[in-house]
Amino acid sequence: MALASRTRRMLEALVREGSLNWLLSRRSSFSEEFEELESSPSAGNNWIPELSPAANIVVRRCSRILETSSSELQESFNTEASDSIKHKSRYARNFLEYCCFRALALSTQGMGHLADKKFRRLTFDMMVAWEAPAAASQSLINLDDDLSIGIEAFSRIAPAVPIIANVIICENLFEVLTISTGGRLHFSIYEKYLNGLERVIKKMKSQSESSLLSAVRSTRGEKILEVDGTVTTQPVLEHVGISTWPGRLILTDHALYFEALRVVSYDKPKRYDLSDDLKQTVKPELTGPWGTRLFDKAVLYKSISLSEPAIIEFPELKGHTRRDYWLAVIREILYVHRFINKFHITGIEKDDALSKAILGILRVQAIQEISSSSTVCFESLLMFNLCDKLPGGDLILETLANMSSSRGLDWGNNILASGGMYSISALTTVLNLGVMFGSSSNNPTEAGLLVGELAVGEMSSLERAVKESRENYKKVVLAQETVNGVKADGIDTNLAVMKELLLPVMEVGKWLLSLVYWDDPLKSLLFSLISTFIIFRGWLGYTLALTLVLIAIFMVVTRFCNQGRPLVELKVMAPPSMNTMEQLLAVQNAISQAEQLVQDGNIVLLKFRALLLSIFPQASDRFAALLVFMALILALVPSKFMLLVVFWETFTRYSPLRKASTERWMRRLREWWFSIPAAPVVLETQKQKEKDAKKRK
Template structure:
């Protein structure tokens, strides 16, 4: 206690705190002064644990006693105690905080999660200099990847690093609270939009049977239509994606036609891929999604016209695949019950994150596929391993739920499972005393995290190996061929330029090229007609001279 009073009076570790955030933390400081603080932890970590203790209704001493009784000896080792105990308190507090309706709309919650990341980077008393927990503080990718997945809607272990890269791309890979807070606010808006759409009467007779949630709607604005191509027919309409199916309603004069249903939840050998479209069956514009299944007589193409690029199509392609791949995962591992709802919830959360990030202005276009968990697992070399570990985790959770029901504690456990959260020891595995919270474990990597790390490492090795092979091919060719390649480089650049014009990547350049080329063709045709007339006149005059008896060989 005397040591704490000396630190506060001296102000050495809290000088930054008293100047910048005293209005926010003065109550916490006063309460810690009058309680037993934890000397192994840094001042920011002590403050964070105090805030966690208030959320949990436990004293800091009680939290430490619970940690000592539940954690393994390796977690309690002096070298790792500070960070492990901080994670333990943060994860427990977050697990309880997210059960409050509208928690993302609470500024204190958003600030709390970010401050947890700041404290995570400097947990021990020996961690100096201490960070500034204020509006100017920043966090790195490791802190974000540890704390953010504890709130399932904010991130998960598969895509947390990609979310961080998007958020911190313009700030030297350090995330500022202003950007993080903006992301969570947009995420709350996306959640409210999902709830309002799902509660609306839109397609309610068709959705009611499975309780489908509407994830996205497009084609309601005349300036951004959605065109359905079936065979040679094309019709504009409204496209709706739910967590089970895709619906298209053709637009008539004043209303929509009966919806066509493309079911993504059935095993119909569906194929969803990008497609080229154009007038009269030509393949000019890369702005469409191709859909085929065994239930259709002929494939369907959904076109998303836009003046420049194909980001709108890429977004729809990614979210359609996310729902489709989630159901394929359910079929493959035969997952049902509450675990099935949790898998669909993971896909829904991923789409909500993409929608939130889309609303934020970034200089670089979003790669939606890299932000959606099931899309990522489909692309990574060891993506099947990630899905297998996820299925095993869900299976073990189901066994824990059955045991909880048998012991009379099923209601609370089922609620936690539906929220994507379970906190406690992993009792399903022998000699495993890890403290789990959802997909992460206190102080250790779960099997799912290890699978993600291995898959990403394998992918990086494949990319590096391919780059090395390409480099060897260039370095090993004959000098004459290398010279020839350099001479042909302008032709290659010219070809790329023609392709960009063909795909209308820059509509103004493509339009200008078409006008100029049309002018050249018309001018050439006019010149040809003039030459034909001149030739006709000349040869006509020669025939006349010949008829008069003159020698034409000298003409």
């Protein structure tokens, strides 16, 4: 009892002192600072009436970082911003963005800004304030609640710090971070993500500053981005023919290196280049013992510099997450160099492009650290991978290249006067993190590369391209869902569906055959006369054009007539089900028919070979004379009359006047064809070929 009473008195004392206020209250940083602002005698001077309380607090923090007052920030914004940006309906949000971009540009200059808890809280509160920036929207958020942010605020503020997010992948990153919170990002998860970023940045810096591959990397100043195979429980295997070697795999910003493990040390590293244009191919691959293809856990690298592809396997008990991760990061480096080579990007712009790829890989590594889910799509978090996947991704890269080349020309002249109107660049962020490139030893500010992908109050051309591409991608996803829904299993079922779909074409074909065979002489005669007139007058092109117009009119009329009606489904009569034996017999029959078709095709080719080589001289002479006759016709007869003759020959072949002669000539043609011998063929094995080669030597 004495112990219990003593414990109770100690807890009561802690409560009186305020030491347990964090347990007894869920007050946000906004609430505390708002109370401090109310009690301050100079509160009126730092209060912007157009802004909400949350936005005022964020602007106040930004003014402290910039060592100025809120009113002076407002005066600077009014001076630098255009009239459209200062429009009353958008003034609060645009002014808030202006303050945020300026404060973030200054805050990120320190190397340890990600570890600063105040910086983390500031960036999150910027997003909170962005959702309700105007004074009229102050009731939309409760500053005492557990605050969270939506995708729009994250997509607008987070890319202003390129290490946190990127314009192209920010929506996918937000979905990954909010997968367990219903589409709203809470500060706890956001802080966990920044912690992961801080750790992977330290890891990359320590690896790049180490002696690992120092002799090889020094020529290009390559930075190590990832290392694998150093832990015995997670080996990396390289397959060469039927042999397999364990080793260490290293990815830099220019190449992939593999060091085979010997008894006590590593062998000389093999370099698989990713920067030069060597027609590289990087794709998933199946591996297995003795060259079999069983396990989907490997990456294949192929280029014109290698005599045979390199296959690197990432063994794991379940799934292929390691392989997917390595495939994504290898492709990211490959794709960024393809982007650089395609648009001939050099100098500091090249370093900026590499910075984007490096930051993307760091973000993926951070997500790997904080996420236990194995369903993360790594390609969707890497911008160059995503551009390769998205419809219109090439347009995004083209826009990015144009922005990169125009920064020094268009923006560089005005940036000193309007430094807060743009976010910082990826290269500036990487340099602030302490990573130097070979060509970026100069100050990027002097080269004009001062701004990133965001501008205050405006949607950049890159954002517009990304938005359009995402809208198109949604359409592709919906279309693909319909495709997956109509896929049927079984050859017989698919043949039944195809037969039903081709039924109109088959009916048209039957109608044309009936005209060709003169089943109804009157219709065939009328069709022949009309077609002859069209061909003779040269109206065939107009006829085809009219047909296309009629099809288009049919589509438009059908669209308007079917509005509001349920979609008409294609009804297919399902074929009778077959047991296993019947299915095997059907497959065997199909294979036999395919084999017969291949044999017939080979016989035709061999007979033509015999004609060309004059194995049967009499038939070859006739064939040569026929070729000369056809050549004279092609050279002398106008194409209109040639087409007319071909049409007459085809559509009058089985007319009552020509039917008997046609049958007689077709019989003679078959007899002539059957009389032509096939060219000889000798089948030899590889061993016989090698023996013959040795005998010749």
